Amino acid sequence: MTGAVWVYAEHQDGRIRKTTLEVLGAGRKLAEGLGVQVIALLLGSGVDDLVQEVATYADTVYQWDDPLLEQYNSDVYLQVIAYQAEKENPQIILAGATSLSRDLFPRLAGRLQTGIAVDCLGLELGGDGLLIVRRPLFGGKALADVVCRHGRPQMALTRPNTFPLPDQREGGRGEVISLDLHVDLTQVRLKVLEVVRAATKRLDLTEAEVIVTGGTGMKGAENFRLLDDLADVLGATVGATRGVVDSGWRSHDDQVGKSGKTVSPTLYFAVGLSGAIHHVMGMDTSKVVVAINKDPQAPIFQYADYGVLGDLFEVLPLLTEAFRQELGKE
Amino acid sequence: MHIVVLVKQVPDSEAMIQVKPDGSGIEVEDRYTLNFFDSLAVEEALRIKEQGGSGMVSIITLGTQRSVEVLRAGIAMGADEAVLLEDPVFEEGDEYATAKALAVAVQGMEWDMILCGREAFDDSSGIVGPFVAEFLGIPHITSVVKVDFAPEERAMKVEREIEGGKEIIRAPLPVLLTAQKGLNEPRVPPVTGVMKAMRAEIKKLDATAIGLSPTEVGKAGSREEILRYHRPPQRAPVTMLKGEAADVVKQVVAYLRDEAKVL
Numbered sequence: 310m311t312g313a314v315w316v317y318a319e320h321q322d323g324r325i326r327k328t329t330l331e332v333l334g335a336g337r338k339l340a341e342g343l344g345v346q347v348i349a350l351l352l353g354s355g356v357d358d359l360v361q362e363v364a365t366y367a368d369t370v371y372q373w374d375d376p377l378l379e380q381y382n383s384d385v386y387l388q389v390i391a392y393q394a395e396k397e398n399p400q401i402i403l404a405g406a407t408s409l410s411r412d413l414f415p416r417l418a419g420r421l422q423t424g425i426a427v428d429c430l431g432l433e434l435g436g437d438g439l440l441i442v443r444r445p446l447f448g449g450k451a452l453a454d455v456v457c458r459h460g461r462p463q464m465a466l467t468r469p470n471t472f473p474l475p476d477q478r479e480g481g482r483g484e485v486i487s488l489d490l491h492v493d494l495t496q497v498r499l500k501v502l503e504v505v506r507a508a509t510k511r512l513d514l515t516e517a518e519v520i521v522t523g524g525t526g527m528k529g530a531e532n533f534r535l536l537d538d539l540a541d542v543l544g545a546t547v548g549a550t551r552g553v554v555d556s557g558w559r560s561h562d563d564q565v566g567k568s569g570k571t572v573s574p575t576l577y578f579a580v581g582l583s584g585a586i587h588h589v590m591g592m593d594t595s596k597v598v599v600a601i602n603k604d605p606q607a608p609i610f611q612y613a614d615y616g617v618l619g620d621l622f623e624v625l626p627l628l629t630e631a632f633r634q635e636l637g638k639e
Numbered sequence: 640m641h642i643v644v645l646v647k648q649v650p651d652s653e654a655m656i657q658v659k660p661d662g663s664g665i666e667v668e669d670r671y672t673l674n675f676f677d678s679l680a681v682e683e684a685l686r687i688k689e690q691g692g693s694g695m696v697s698i699i700t701l702g703t704q705r706s707v708e709v710l711r712a713g714i715a716m717g718a719d720e721a722v723l724l725e726d727p728v729f730e731e732g733d734e735y736a737t738a739k740a741l742a743v744a745v746q747g748m749e750w751d752m753i754l755c756g757r758e759a760f761d762d763s764s765g766i767v768g769p770f771v772a773e774f775l776g777i778p779h780i781t782s783v784v785k786v787d788f789a790p791e792e793r794a795m796k797v798e799r800e801i802e803g804g805k806e807i808i809r810a811p812l813p814v815l816l817t818a819q820k821g822l823n824e825p826r827v828p829p830v831t832g833v834m835k836a837m838r839a840e841i842k843k844l845d846a847t848a849i850g851l852s853p854t855e856v857g858k859a860g861s862r863e864e865i866l867r868y869h870r871p872p873q874r875a876p877v878t879m880l881k882g883e884a885a886d887v888v889k890q891v892v893a894y895l896r897d898e899a900k901v902l
Contacts, residue, residue, distance in 0.1 A: 321802075381806070384778055408801040412781040415766035419773030424735055424862030427764045441866065446762055450656035451665050452869040460735075460862035498778045499810050502796070506804030513802040561784075561821045562803060567652055567760060568675055568820045576901045587652045593871070597899045599891060600877070615894055616879040623884045631888040635902065 312400035312462070314340040317390075318351040318363045318370070319409055322506075325362050327474070327516050328405030332467055333366040334475025335432050336403050340368075342434045348399070349483075352386060354379040364482040366475055372487045380504055381409050383416060384497040391420050392491040399462045401440055403432075406466035407515070414466055423460030428571065429467045430594065440465065448567050448590030469515045470573040471594070511546045514565060519576045522548035522565050522592070526581020526602065526621060530558035535625040536580065542632045548572070550582045566591035581621045584609025601625070640694035640790065642684040643745050644718070645755035645771065646677040648702055648709040652760060662867040673709040676756025678716075679818035682825040683786060684754050685717045691790045695719045699744060701729055701737050707841050715828035715836035722748075726845035728853040734762075736860035738770030744849045746775065751793075753815040757782050765817065772815035780808055782819040 316336040319326045333349065340347045349367035351360055354376050364370045373389055394402070394417070402417075404410040406428045418425035431443035435456065440463040442455050457463040514520060521536045521543070533547065540547050549559035551566055565572055567587040577595035581602065582588060589612050592598070600613035601621050610616045617624055648671050650656070655668040673681075681698060688694040698713040700706050701724040710721035724740055732740070745753065753772070758765035765781065772779035784805065785798035799806045800819050810816075828836070846856055853859060880890045896902045 383780070408782060408799075411765055412769070412779075412799075415764075415769035416773050416779060418766070418862075419735075419738070419770040422862075424733060425764075425766055426863065427766060443869070445871070446665070446868075447650065447654075447656045447667075448652065448760070448763070449871050451658050452871055454866040454869070455863050456866055457863050498814075499780065499808050501806055501808050503807040504801075504804065505807065506801075509803060515802065562800070564820075571763075576895065576899075590652070593874075597895065597901050598874070599895070610877050610879070612874060613877045614874065614899065615891060616877045617887055617891060618879060618881065619884055619887060624888060627884055628888040628891060631892045635892050635896065 311345070312398050313346040313348045314343065315394075315399040315402045315462070316347060316349050316367065317402070317404035317410065317414070318349045318359070319405060319407060320351075320353060320356070320359050323359070325359055326405065326407065328407060328467070328469035330366065330474050331469065331472040332403050332405050333363070335467060335472040336401070337366070337475060339401060339432060339434060339440065343400070343438060345400070350390060352378045352389060360485050361482065364485055365477045367478070368483045370483055370485045372485055373490055374487065375490050377490065377492065380501045381413075382497065382499055382501050383412055384499050385492055386413055387416055387420065388492045388496060389490060390417055393488065394421055394462065402462045402464045404466050405469050407469070410466050414464060418464050421460070421462065423462060423464060424457040425464040425466070426455050426457070427466045429465045430471055432465060432467065439463065448587070449593050468571065468573055468594070470518070511540070514546050514548055514563070514570045514572050517546035517572070517574050519543045519545035520548050520565070520572055520574045520595070521545050521578040521580060522550065522582065523553060523580050524550040524582025525552040525556065527553065527558070532622070533558065535622070535629075539578070539625060539629045539632070542629055542636060550585075550588050579609050579613065580625065582609060583607045584612055640688060640691045640752070641750045642687060642694065642696050642752045642754060643748060643750040644677070644680050644684045644696060644698045644713065645741055645753065645767065646681065646698050646700045646709055646713060647674045647756070647759045648672070648700065648706045649674045649760040658868045658870045662869060665868050671705065671708065673712045674756050674759045676758060676818050676820070678825040679820070679822045680754040680756050681713050681716050681718060682823045683818060685826070686823065687752070687786065687788050690788065697722065697748060697750070699724065699741065701740055710841055711836040711839065712828070714839045715832040716826055717832060720842065721839065722842045722844060724844050724849070726856070728846050728857045731858040731861075732856055733861035733863040734764055734766045734770060735862045736856050736858075738767045738774060739860060740846070740849065740851060740856050741767065742771045742774035743851055744844060745771065747849060751812045753777075753813070755815070755817050757817045757819045768815055768817040775815070777813045777815055778810060779815040779817070780810060781817040783816045784819050784821040786816065786822070
């Protein structure tokens with residue numbers, strides 16, 4: 310089977326997203342198994358530096374650099390990638406399951422008349438060389454191995470923080486190829502007026518290595534300062550439960566759970582939250598979970614590796630201090 | 640203004656899901672509901688219609704006789720008509736085949752705008768919406784948290800949630816939007832609505848009625864195939880840390896450093 314493995318290189322604020330590096334690593338493994346190239350796709354405006362970074366992981370980088378690509382617009386990006394895909398017939402297209410990819414790639418799959426699997430936890434090659442993806446169903450209560458038998462390319466979006474970061478490519482940088490835009494402007498119907506992002510030093514929940522999530526046991530928005538302090542020491546991102554978000558203490562962007570974000574950090578602190586199933590569905594693939602709750606019957610202890618039975622208002626400041634000493638942060 | 644809302648009946652988040660020991664299938668407890676994000680889509684459609692003072696909200700699903708429940712739930716909220724795509728040949732279809740049937744059925748209806756949920760609670764894919772938009776040749780915007788519709792311009796300003804912020808997008812009609820939490824608070828159906836829903840006629844369409852051949856829908860029309868199911872990996876039993884708070888936090892740090900090795 311011919312056709313390369315394509316990886317979409319997403320960037321934000323002048324940086325390649327961490328999840329893109331994970332996908333480049335996963336794509337490399339598949340490409341080696343198939344004996345084909347990894348080709349990264351990079352779209353943007355003024356992205357020369359980013360192209361060089363991506364080229365340390367990919368055999369080839371396709372670069373589309375144009376003011377029209379400054380901001381993501383599905384009507385534009387779709388045409389650019391669809392044109393190239395129809396021309397070259399890659400056998401696999403991968404991307405991280407980010408808000409951009411989840412907007413763009415299902416649409417691309419429709420245009421290419423193929424299937425797509427979203428939020429994949431595993432990618433493997435079957436004996437016939439087809440991609441077998443493992444993806445969660447019912448909020449992770451079951452997993453399914455899925456194959457795209459009828460349709461090319463085979464497309465998959467991977468859950469961030471699930472695949473390891475790759476080593477750089479052996480033998481130096483891959484080749485960079487600048488490509489012309491093929492965009493029919495009459496088919497650009499959406500207009501992106503503005504992109505608003507709050508200035509934050511913290512990673513998005515989906516990409517964070519460490520998350521400290523508070524539930525309604527925090528008793529008020531002002532007490533989240535205790536979690537912010539712990540997060541500062543750990544370099545973590547603060548999450549919230551549905552109850553907290555519905556109470557207006559934190560924004561929906563902070564919500565972990567079935568109607569919020571699905572996260573897979575290395576370390577997850579569940580503080581003052583009972584462990585309702587819709588919350589657990591959003592965090593159960595975390596590698597190590599620490600639960601702090603004063604109720605020994607709280608279901609969250611069933612989903613934790615370490616349980617602290619106690620009053621979070623007593624435990625949190627002490628825990629922050631203990632980590633500060635351990636990690637040597639003043 | 641005529642709005643079509645795509646809805647899906649899904650297992651309740653509390654429903655028991657059992658993977659068969661041989662991995663050949665799953666058993667789902669009989670607890671079904673209207674997909675949460677779809678209820679936001681129905682609500683938004685009703686608000687846009689009410690804002691314009693006239694129009695129609697139609698809801699459509701692909702499913703079995705049981706799915707009539709979610710159509711009645713939509714009518715109880717205020718939808719004007721409901722369509723059930725029901726045919727044995729639709730069954731076991733993937734998102735591609737399902738979207739194909741929905742798109743073709745919607746093509747036969749009158750509409751200016753399509754709404755659906757960001758994703759379904761069962762498979763969490765969020766791909767039927769963009770597929771339908773593609774098959775109908777209209778733009779789409781996913782994960783929408785705000786819609787400002789200007790009827791006189793036949794256009795709207797839409798806010799889409801992204802990591803750590805939002806995109807503000809101007810979209811003309813026709814367009815397909817997928818609803819994200821935060822868009823609105825779905826109304827509780829009024830008693831009169833529930834009464835109306837009980838009596839409402841549900842329009843049923845099979846593959847022939849929408850003009851699709853059996854090879855284009857269901858399993859035959861699918862791109863993807865599920866090979867097998869697995870149970871999720873089980874976490875080892877919890878280690879409960881006991882003692883005075885000052886001592887417990889030291890244990891936490893020690894376990895994370897020495898046993899879990901994540902510090």
